Amino acid sequence: QVQLVESGGGLVQAGGSLRLSCAASGLTFSSYTMGWFRQAPGKEREFVVVIKWSSGNTYYADSVKGRFTISRDNARNTVYLQMNSLKPEDTAVYYCAADGPPYSSSYRSRSAYDYWGQGTQVTVSS
Secondary structure, eight states: OOEEEEEOOEEEETTOOEEEEEEEESSOGGGSEEEEEEEOTTSOOEEEEEEOSSSOOEEEOTTTTTTEEEEEETTTTEEEEEEOSOOGGGOEEEEEEEEOSSOOSOTTSGGGOSEEOOOEEEEEEO
């Protein structure tokens, strides 16, 4: 079965960095568009960034643009999220998600994704 397993979360001071990983199994990883979402306490899960399966194009939420970088290693079936200049408002559970064929054009929408990881907690202290 398909599994997405996130890792790399933790506690960091404001201004610090973390790198999240999401290891995928049970799917043809190179054929999946991969996204990261996050959910803060009491808030809805929100789009963070996506990397397209074919073009490798990336699209970021305005709130993280210039600070976060998504990348993927198809040989390792892993997608990464490098997070720099972290702010307390980045505190959330971060989830990776996979969108396979037929692909959705609504990559900012949770409903576009077929599979989800269990999430990893990121806490940024002020």
